[in-house]
Amino acid sequence: MTTTTTEPARAKPDQTAPLLQLRGVNKSFGAVQVLHDVDLDVRQGRVTALVGDNGAGKSTLIKGIAGIHAFDSGEYTFEGQSVHVTNPKQANALGIEVVYQDLALCDNLDIVQNLYLGREALASGLLDEITMEENAAETLAGLSVRTVKSVRQKVASLSGGQRQTVAIARAVLWNSKLVILDEPTAALGVAQTEQVLRLVRRLADRGLAVILISHNMNDVLAVADDIAVLYLGRMTAQVQTKDVTHNQVVTLITGGALVQKDGHVDVEEAHEDPIDEDAPPPHGTGAQS
Amino acid sequence: MSTSTVPPDQQEQQPTVAALGTSFKDRLQQFLAFASLIVIFVFFSVASPNFFNYANITAILFSTVVIGTLALGTTFVIITGGIDLSIGTGMALCAVISGELIVNAGLPVPLGVLGTILFGGLLGLINGFNIAILKIPPFIATLAMMLVAQGLALVISHSTPIYFSDAPSYIKISTGHLIPALNLPNAVLVFAFLAVVSAVLLNKTILGRYTYSIGSNEEATALSGINTRKWKMVVYALAGLFIGMAGVLISARLGSAQPATGAGYELQAIAAVVIGGTSLAGGKGSIVGTVIGALIISVLNNGLQLMSIPQEWQNVILGCVILVAVYADMARKRAA
Numbered sequence: 001m002t003t004t005t006t007e008p009a010r011a012k013p014d015q016t017a018p019l020l021q022l023r024g025v026n027k028s029f030g031a032v033q034v035l036h037d038v039d040l041d042v043r044q045g046r047v048t049a050l051v052g053d054n055g056a057g058k059s060t061l062i063k064g065i066a067g068i069h070a071f072d073s074g075e076y077t078f079e080g081q082s083v084h085v086t087n088p089k090q091a092n093a094l095g096i097e098v099v100y101q102d103l104a105l106c107d108n109l110d111i112v113q114n115l116y117l118g119r120e121a122l123a124s125g126l127l128d129e130i131t132m133e134e135n136a137a138e139t140l141a142g143l144s145v146r147t148v149k150s151v152r153q154k155v156a157s158l159s160g161g162q163r164q165t166v167a168i169a170r171a172v173l174w175n176s177k178l179v180i181l182d183e184p185t186a187a188l189g190v191a192q193t194e195q196v197l198r199l200v201r202r203l204a205d206r207g208l209a210v211i212l213i214s215h216n217m218n219d220v221l222a223v224a225d226d227i228a229v230l231y232l233g234r235m236t237a238q239v240q241t242k243d244v245t246h247n248q249v250v251t252l253i254t255g256g257a258l259v260q261k262d263g264h265v266d267v268e269e270a271h272e273d274p275i276d277e278d279a280p281p282p283h284g285t286g287a288q289s
Numbered sequence: 290m291s292t293s294t295v296p297p298d299q300q301e302q303q304p305t306v307a308a309l310g311t312s313f314k315d316r317l318q319q320f321l322a323f324a325s326l327i328v329i330f331v332f333f334s335v336a337s338p339n340f341f342n343y344a345n346i347t348a349i350l351f352s353t354v355v356i357g358t359l360a361l362g363t364t365f366v367i368i369t370g371g372i373d374l375s376i377g378t379g380m381a382l383c384a385v386i387s388g389e390l391i392v393n394a395g396l397p398v399p400l401g402v403l404g405t406i407l408f409g410g411l412l413g414l415i416n417g418f419n420i421a422i423l424k425i426p427p428f429i430a431t432l433a434m435m436l437v438a439q440g441l442a443l444v445i446s447h448s449t450p451i452y453f454s455d456a457p458s459y460i461k462i463s464t465g466h467l468i469p470a471l472n473l474p475n476a477v478l479v480f481a482f483l484a485v486v487s488a489v490l491l492n493k494t495i496l497g498r499y500t501y502s503i504g505s506n507e508e509a510t511a512l513s514g515i516n517t518r519k520w521k522m523v524v525y526a527l528a529g530l531f532i533g534m535a536g537v538l539i540s541a542r543l544g545s546a547q548p549a550t551g552a553g554y555e556l557q558a559i560a561a562v563v564i565g566g567t568s569l570a571g572g573k574g575s576i577v578g579t580v581i582g583a584l585i586i587s588v589l590n591n592g593l594q595l596m597s598i599p600q601e602w603q604n605v606i607l608g609c610v611i612l613v614a615v616y617a618d619m620a621r622k623r624a625a
Contacts, residue, residue, distance in 0.1 A: 104509055106509055106572070
């Protein structure tokens with residue numbers, strides 16, 4: 001069985017319909033509403049950074065997309081189809097994979113065993129180690145991962161960057177269409193961060209849609225095509241990276257709405273316009289310093 | 290560690306397909322346990338004139354069977370990071386059930402044996418339910434089951450042994466000689482068979498793979514879409530099947546079901562697993578190690594007995610061996 005994604009022609013951004021589209025998504029935990037009418041577009045072949053301060057709702061949004069905590073209301077469209085994702089298996093079946101920050105791997109298992117965990121290849125009821133090993137080696141090679149000595153190395157013996165690489169490879173082994181990366185570079189050194197970011201970029205270049213959650217603005221600006229900003233549970237902006245500066249993004253994260261719905265950024269004038277007629281941002285304006 | 294990436298213009302250089310199975314480190318662990326067994330074996334061969342002969346070695350193997358069978362199932366449980374304290378008294382209860390089925394209810398022997406093994410599986414399943422679904426810590430859940438089994442064995446048998454005098458074919462399960470030329474009791478053959486089955490289950494099936502992954506990182510395993518609760522129940526139920534088989538083997542060997550025995554076997558079985566290099570923290574261990582661990586215990590017991598060292602001192606020595614085995618394992622890991 002082939003396990004690497006057959007590459008679609010490099011997606012031409014913007015013209016194509018979004019792979020994942022959320023419209024008016026809400027999520028509450030008890031009395032606390034964490035997400036308010038969130039919209040999000042994620043396109044193939046592009047890295048969409050999801051940024052926001054602590055508690056802005058990034059994790060909740062991701063968990064909703066991944067089916068861990070289903071959204072309360074709103075439209076969830078994937079590949080143009082309206083879907084209802086209520087558990088992780090459904091998300092996986094759609095081709096959505098999440099790489100969690102630190103919980104993703106089993107230290108005592110080797111790279112192959114980790115890559116195939118939960119989806120082992122079987123031959124007449126027994127584990128088909130040869131197939132798994134060959135496909136694992138192929139997948140790592142396909143991602144230009146050359147830093148691991150052997151695919152039979154225990155994950156415990158890998159460096160932080162290598163572990164993250166394995167976690168990401170695990171996500172793309174399954175013909176996934178959308179890969180969600182939760183803080184992939186947290187706790188990594190400079191060289192390893194570089195290595196992981198290059199891998200993230202390669203995923204998008206292979207035609208996958210990538211959502212990157214990060215606190216590190218340098219990472220975001222280096223690798224993302226689009227930036228979606230959550231502020232207090234509202235999507236205050238979704239802009240293209242080329243249209244914004246470092247400071248503007250920071251302002252969005254800390255302050256709220258500066259961007260109009262069509263994605264047109266106008267930092268000087270837009271700060272008075274609520275982003276959404278129905279749901280003005282809570283602390284809408286005047287956050288510029 | 291080198292972390293430099295080779296530029297994306299990739300030469301078609303495939304990572305070599307490494308040898309299957311365990312890594313060098315795991316082999317070393319097994320080798321150390323095996324080397325200890327050899328050292329102890331040679332020591333007793335020199336120290337006691339009655340140690341190294343076919344009859345005594347057969348006796349050692351025979352005495353390994355019950356602890357070894359319990360230890361096989363416990364290996365799975367301990368690799369998941371759990372523990373099972375109910376295996377000793379559970380075994381006594383299963384022996385009693387076997388007596389009830391075969392002697393008192395008059396079931397044919399094969400049916401009675403099957404019923405006993407399944408009853409053991411049920412005990413394990415209840416343990417698994419309490420641990421995986423009710424989230425009771427394994428130590429407490431199986432401690433409770435240990436007491437329940439101990440009490441039930443006495444209640445069901447009215448505190449009297451059940452004798453299998455009228456079922457000679459049952460007794461043959463342990464004491465017969467299926468292959469006369471080999472002159473090994475059947476129980477040893479059964480144990481060897483169970484060990485091979487366990488090794489295949491642990492190394493070649495998804496049950497084994499998930500046993501390791503749950504013990505290594507339960508949350509990651511669950512995030513991989515694996516129903517960890519289900520698989521934990523399966524593991525405890527499997528350990529229960531081994532309890533049932535140990536119940537059959539011990540009662541066939543004694544020719545009777547002894548309701549008051551069983552307590553203490555769980556600790557010997559756990560000791561065998563630990564000496565064999567399985568980590569109580571989970572995620573690591575092997576069937577080969579467990580078999581060697583069980584052999585070390587019975588060689589020690591046998592050899593010390595032949596040297597006329599009192600039972601009390603045998604326990605002292607066994608305790609020290611466990612400490613040394615676990616410390617050596619930890620020291621090796623720190624060094625690595």
